[in-house]
Amino acid sequence: xxxxxTQVDARIPLATYRLQFHAQFTLPQAANLVGYLDAxxxxxxxxxxxxxxxxxxxxxxxxxxxxQLNPELGTEENLQELAAALRERGMGMLLDxxxxxxxxxxxxxxxxxxxxxxGPSSPYAAFFDxxxxxxxxxxxxxxxxxxxxxxxxxxxxxxxxxxxxxxGGFFVQYYETRLPIAPRSSILIxxxxxxxxxxxxxxxxxxxxxxESIMFALEHLPPREELNPEKVKQRRREKESVKRxxxxxxxxxREIRRALRRVVRSFNGVKGEQHSFDQLxxxxxxxxxxxxxxxxxxxxxxxxxxxDVNELAAIRVEEPKVFTAVHRLVFRLLREGVITxxxxxxxxxxxxxxxxxxxxxxxCQRALRSAGGSSATQQTTGQQTRTQQRCxxxxxxxxxxxxxxxxxxxxxxxxxxxxxxxxxxxxxxxRGQAAFQQIWQRVSGETLGFEEVAYxxxxxxxxxxxxxxxxxxxxxxxxxxxxxxxxxxxxxNSLHQALGEVIACFPVYRSYxxxxxxxxxxxxxxxxxxxxDRRSIQIAVRRAQLRNPALSKTIFDFIRSLxxxxxxxxxxxxxxxxxxxxxxxxxxxxxxVTAKGVEDTAFYRYYPLASLCEVGSHPARxxxxxxxxxxxNQQRLAEWPHTxxxxxxxxxxxxxxxxxxxxxxxxxxxxxxxxxxxWQRLNRKFKTDVxxxxxxxxxxxxxxYQTLVGAFPFQFEDDTARQSFLQRMQEYMVKALREAxxxxxxxxxxxxYEQAMRDFTTRILMPDGxxxxxxxxxxxxxxxxxAFNSLSQxxxxxxxxxxxxxxxxxxxxxxxxVDPDNRQPVDYARRQQLLISLRPTNEPDAPMFAEELLRNLxxxxxKLFVTSQALNFRRKHREVFExxxxxxxxxxxxxxRHVVSFARRHKQQTVIVVATRFFLSLLAEAEAPxxxxxWDDTAIQMHAELRGCYRDIFTGSRxxxxxxxxxxxxxxxxxxxxxxxLERV
Numbered sequence: 001x002x003x004x005x006t007q008v009d010a011r012i013p014l015a016t017y018r019l020q021f022h023a024q025f026t027l028p029q030a031a032n033l034v035g036y037l038d039a040x041x042x043x044x045x046x047x048x049x050x051x052x053x054x055x056x057x058x059x060x061x062x063x064x065x066x067x068q069l070n071p072e073l074g075t076e077e078n079l080q081e082l083a084a085a086l087r088e089r090g091m092g093m094l095l096d097x098x099x100x101x102x103x104x105x106x107x108x109x110x111x112x113x114x115x116x117x118x119g120p121s122s123p124y125a126a127f128f129d130x131x132x133x134x135x136x137x138x139x140x141x142x143x144x145x146x147x148x149x150x151x152x153x154x155x156x157x158x159x160x161x162x163x164x165x166x167x168g169g170f171f172v173q174y175y176e177t178r179l180p181i182a183p184r185s186s187i188l189i190x191x192x193x194x195x196x197x198x199x200x201x202x203x204x205x206x207x208x209x210x211x212e213s214i215m216f217a218l219e220h221l222p223p224r225e226e227l228n229p230e231k232v233k234q235r236r237r238e239k240e241s242v243k244r245x246x247x248x249x250x251x252x253x254r255e256i257r258r259a260l261r262r263v264v265r266s267f268n269g270v271k272g273e274q275h276s277f278d279q280l281x282x283x284x285x286x287x288x289x290x291x292x293x294x295x296x297x298x299x300x301x302x303x304x305x306x307x308d309v310n311e312l313a314a315i316r317v318e319e320p321k322v323f324t325a326v327h328r329l330v331f332r333l334l335r336e337g338v339i340t341x342x343x344x345x346x347x348x349x350x351x352x353x354x355x356x357x358x359x360x361x362x363x364c365q366r367a368l369r370s371a372g373g374s375s376a377t378q379q380t381t382g383q384q385t386r387t388q389q390r391c392x393x394x395x396x397x398x399x400x401x402x403x404x405x406x407x408x409x410x411x412x413x414x415x416x417x418x419x420x421x422x423x424x425x426x427x428x429x430x431r432g433q434a435a436f437q438q439i440w441q442r443v444s445g446e447t448l449g450f451e452e453v454a455y456x457x458x459x460x461x462x463x464x465x466x467x468x469x470x471x472x473x474x475x476x477x478x479x480x481x482x483x484x485x486x487x488x489x490x491x492x493n494s495l496h497q498a499l500g501e502v503i504a505c506f507p508v509y510r511s512y513x514x515x516x517x518x519x520x521x522x523x524x525x526x527x528x529x530x531x532x533d534r535r536s537i538q539i540a541v542r543r544a545q546l547r548n549p550a551l552s553k554t555i556f557d558f559i560r561s562l563x564x565x566x567x568x569x570x571x572x573x574x575x576x577x578x579x580x581x582x583x584x585x586x587x588x589x590x591x592x593v594t595a596k597g598v599e600d601t602a603f604y605r606y607y608p609l610a611s612l613c614e615v616g617s618h619p620a621r622x623x624x625x626x627x628x629x630x631x632x633n634q635q636r637l638a639e640w641p642h643t644x645x646x647x648x649x650x651x652x653x654x655x656x657x658x659x660x661x662x663x664x665x666x667x668x669x670x671x672x673x674x675x676x677x678x679w680q681r682l683n684r685k686f687k688t689d690v691x692x693x694x695x696x697x698x699x700x701x702x703x704x705y706q707t708l709v710g711a712f713p714f715q716f717e718d719d720t721a722r723q724s725f726l727q728r729m730q731e732y733m734v735k736a737l738r739e740a741x742x743x744x745x746x747x748x749x750x751x752x753y754e755q756a757m758r759d760f761t762t763r764i765l766m767p768d769g770x771x772x773x774x775x776x777x778x779x780x781x782x783x784x785x786x787a788f789n790s791l792s793q794x795x796x797x798x799x800x801x802x803x804x805x806x807x808x809x810x811x812x813x814x815x816x817x818v819d820p821d822n823r824q825p826v827d828y829a830r831r832q833q834l835l836i837s838l839r840p841t842n843e844p845d846a847p848m849f850a851e852e853l854l855r856n857l858x859x860x861x862x863k864l865f866v867t868s869q870a871l872n873f874r875r876k877h878r879e880v881f882e883x884x885x886x887x888x889x890x891x892x893x894x895x896x897r898h899v900v901s902f903a904r905r906h907k908q909q910t911v912i913v914v915a916t917r918f919f920l921s922l923l924a925e926a927e928a929p930x931x932x933x934x935w936d937d938t939a940i941q942m943h944a945e946l947r948g949c950y951r952d953i954f955t956g957s958r959x960x961x962x963x964x965x966x967x968x969x970x971x972x973x974x975x976x977x978x979x980x981x982l983e984r985v
Contacts, residue, residue: 011340011390012412012642014043014878015798015871016094016805020650020823021048022058027074031082036832038089040811041871045086045093046343048650050079051329054103054311058823059650060096061345062103062312065110066326083338092340094392095333099326099356100349102128105147105311107178112313115143117180119224119288121232127322129304129314131472138290139302141225145289146297146310147177156269156277156284161291163189163267163280165250165260168243172284174291183239184221185286188279189263190214190246196259207256210249217242224288295747301468306349307592308465318351323359334367334391341392343415348397348591351584352514354409357393361410364391394644398595398616400508403532405640413643416805417616420646420656422632423796424611425624426900427663427789427917433622435669440608443676444699450620453606455547458504458597460741465596469589474499476582477559483575484568487558498555501544502563503590508536510591513565513583527565527580537563603653604740610706611662614653623666626900630888633902637801637886645797648807648814650823655807655816658710660793661786665709667920675778679705682770686763688756695756696733700743704733704761709779710786711815714858726765730758732817785919787813787857788929788978791866792900792915795979798870799904799913801886811867812860831864838865846956850976854928866954870981873953877983880906887946892967893938898922899970901940910984912950914940914973922978929978935970942968950982958985 017037019030030045037045049060052068060070069076086093104112111124119125120132120141132141148155155161155174162173163181170181170189181189194211197204221238222231250256267283269276284291292300297310306312317323333339342360347353368390393411399418405411441447448456462470474496481487481495511533541560545553561567563583567576603613612619636643647656654662665672680701687694696704707729716722734754737744744750764771790813797804807814809826812834816822838861853862874881884906891899901914916922922929942961949960955976961968973980 011092011392012882013092013094013341013392013803014875015041016044016046016644016803017042018046018650018805018807019048020058020808021050021060021070021073023056023072024825026072027078027082031078031085033828034082034085034089034091036828036835038091039835040868041875042806043091043875044341045082045091046805047093047095047339049096049098049345051098052108054105054108058820061098062105063098063101064103064106064108066098066102066330067328069329079333079338080336083336087337093338094341094343094394095330095339096343096345097327097330098345099315099317099323100346101306101312101314103311104313106176113180116145116287116289117182118235119182121222121224121226121235123232123236126319127315127325129316131302134300134302134472135475136300139300142288142290144292144296144300144302145179146292146294146301147174148291148293151293152291155291156281157271157274159268159271161280161284163264163283165264168245168247168250172280179287179289179291181283182224182287183242184218184223185283187215187218188283188286189267190218192263192266192279193256193260196263197256203253204255207249207253210245211256214242214245214249217245297468298465299468299471302472304469304588306346307596308461314349316351317356323356327360327363331363331367334364342394344393344395344411347395348510349588351588353395353512354406354514357395357410360393361391364393367391392642398509400616401618401621403508405643406512406530406532407639413640413802415649416644416646416802417614417649419636419643419797419802420649420652421614421617422624422629423645423647423793424614424617424659424663425621426626426629426796427660427793428609428612428623429666429918430623430625432666432669435673436608436622436666439669439673439676440606440702442673443702446606446699450602450606450618454598454602455504457601457605458593459500460601461593461597462500462503464741464747466589466593469592470500470503471496473582473585473589476578476585477562480562480575480579480582481558483571490555490558494551494555495559498544498548498551498559501548501551502540502556502559503586503593504597505543505547506536506540506590506594507543509594510587511536511563513563513587515580527583529564534564599653600739601741604703604736605742607703607706609662609666610703610710611654611659614659615649615651626888629900630886630902633800634886634888641801641882643802644805645800645802646805646807647793647797648810648822649805650807650819652807652822653818654710655814655822656793656810657786657790657814658817660789661782661815662706662710663789664782664785664920665706667785667918671778675774676702676705678774679764679771682774683760683764686760688759690750690752690756695743695753696760697743700733700737700740700757701760703736704729704757707732707817708775709782711817712776712779712783713815714783714813722767726762728817728821729765730761732821733757733761735818781920781923784857785923787863788919789917791863792917792979794863794866795870795913795981796900796915798867798874799881799911799981800902801881804871806867811864813858813863834859834861834864835868837861838868847976850955854930854977866979869953873981873983877909877911880904880909880911884909884911887943889943890941891938891970892941893970894936895922895934895938895970899938899940903943903946905946910946910948912940912946912968912980912982912984914968914970914980914982916970916974916978919978930974930976932971935974938970939967940970940973942966949985951985952977953981953983954979 049063050069050073051063052065052070053060054062054064069079102109111127115122115124115128130143160174164171164173170186172179172181190211197208217238222235226232250260267280269280294310304314306314315322317326350356394413394415395411397405397414399405405414474492477495477499478492481490513527513529513533515527537560541556545556562579563586565583567579599615606619607613713725734757737754737757738746738749743753812831816824853865881904884904887903887905889901889903891901898916898918900917904911916929919929922934926933947961947963947965949958951958959972959982
């Protein structure tokens, strides 16, 4: 399905700028940047979630109340002022929406608190994805809370669980987490209170009678398992009435208050007296939750999580009332024009992504109509007419190798990881692949390819972090197997093993099988299975079967037929429903397993060239040809012309500038190998023996060296900066060790090994040590070449089809690593001053100014210059870049492989983009990769219709070709800068 457009939609961003909001970067601060970002050429703020989140959150994805603005970020008035400032300059704002999960840590989530108090009868029980009937009997109608730092009994007897009373209700406090005590179970407390009251006065007798009446009311509350709507209403009404009565009684009597304090103190036990905690244990056993050691979560947790994060509980946004509640604030902000687009977080976590997006589109259109704007414009391309959404929507979707975004999704595209990896590959020299594999095998002793490492990573996650989810799915599979004579003899153990293998072998993040729309019973109706999904399932089952010849082929055949919904004809409706539910749950599990097993495990275990270990990448794909790059750009223009183009995000493993440096290594594998051997010899003495082996091992040492190459500053301003860098490297390496799960992990940190890693990093970076001079001599030319890589990739991002996206601060050099390192404060004052200092290129001295920027490469002004010049040119010539043709251009000559060029053309406007790459060999010829000495006879072949006169938007230089000239010489194009954007004049 083509999605090309022939006219510009004003709501489509020209360029987005991601801002991470938190208590140290607020809405008023963002409002102060509107002028700067407008001058830079940005059209839309791209805001992290603005909803109420866990106190102190630095990212906003731990939402506790999606219906309210986070007060840590500012007020409603602040948000309106920001929106007004954006509107005044014709700018807009995308809002990051989190429809998959909520934070349940602490006490801030009222929906979750209500569920804990009232169990299945809570109106919010349906909001969360909970199995209320797990196989473990003591979890029936309960939710497991794996929040304890030690075994339950030890925590209890250590008095870390404290009963308290407040305003008619009872609670159990566990550090910052306050858990409600169900009203009916508080009879245990009130009975003890009743027994402690002495009858001395008539007033005391009346108080006792009231207390007995309260207890009687509690005894007759409908149980929390009651789901009848009228009974549920009665329960909620009566329990609140009881709380008010108890509060009034306690407030009216000093004696009762004193007695209540004694009773609460008695329930909290006496340290060292084991049986003094029996009352509290009995009280906790009566709740709708069961407290447990956090390590229990992997095996027994009965609520769906965001990946394996216990504090983030999945919500059922497929339910209409949940959808409405989660998006209430979002839709109000759309109606008011405060936000103009949406970014949907973790779309793969939803039960029905396509249905969710369609529902979102309908509501957005209504919201925009109520705001007084037209909701859609009709656009025609060839034989295809589509209604273009006026509300801009992109989804966070990680596409697997050769996977494409589903054409039917009601979105404008993704957040841009597929482009990030495409562009990154362009700067990796394919000729170095074999040499890098040899280096990796020598350093790591590893002969397995990435596919094997990724498979092992997913198996590890299924075993260590998500075994509970797999076990639940396997039990469902066993029940389904019992439905038919051909599958009834499959054992739970064999089904569990085979299912885990299929998940570990799944080639993409997930499939998207879903019931057809407009059916009377859509959850039972015939689902749609696309060719892509069918292929993915067949590949997964075939690979799993090949890996497990000892398992019966018939088990894999059964799983394949189930996933493809090839059902026996004699199934009852409830049996068909159970099969569909299994497939839906299977789809929701493969994504988290892939994300944790690949992104957060395999990428930290396999890194011949670490720049290829990025979200959505495939490290075995070493380099990309210009031909493949052009083909992908043409395909994007035809299918998703308004998708985001990212190079750094809040989730990337390394910033764009770090990857740009590391890519230079691909040009010099032999020199890299020699440097590694030297550094290993120099630094051997700095290792520490841990369990009789040197630590860090060679593989971890190799990652540290790559990280230093990518992140080492151009220069240190002072000792404080040097110490800050050292600390960053230590923290990164500890995180990398835990993610790899080889010597340490988040579940079981190996403090000795981690300390050895910290000490090793400290020792090798000593200014007077033997390593640092040798390292800096090697790294300095790579840093310079990497800067040119970065400039070329910035230019390409700004000129190919799509919407360029900038992560905060990356308009200057940014050598940050994975979060939390990439959440460092951004010095906007400096950026504003530097932007003011940049001169427009129509001044006579523009060529000399460009050369000055090139000479002072390290200060970052040249990246800011490229960004601002290209963005503002794009703003003036918007249609060329949004709707214009994309015409690949071929290069020839001695340096042809160093050139990537294309033309963008729309009506009478033409722009030729020239980017260059593989700079290390170019810099060996000259101080800068410019001029005839470097480019010699290299030229770009020009189509006849492209010949004419052009002006470089960066230098102001003019280049003219007559009709007889069929070439554009690089020596002329790159006379002053190693890239160009040529506007036809």
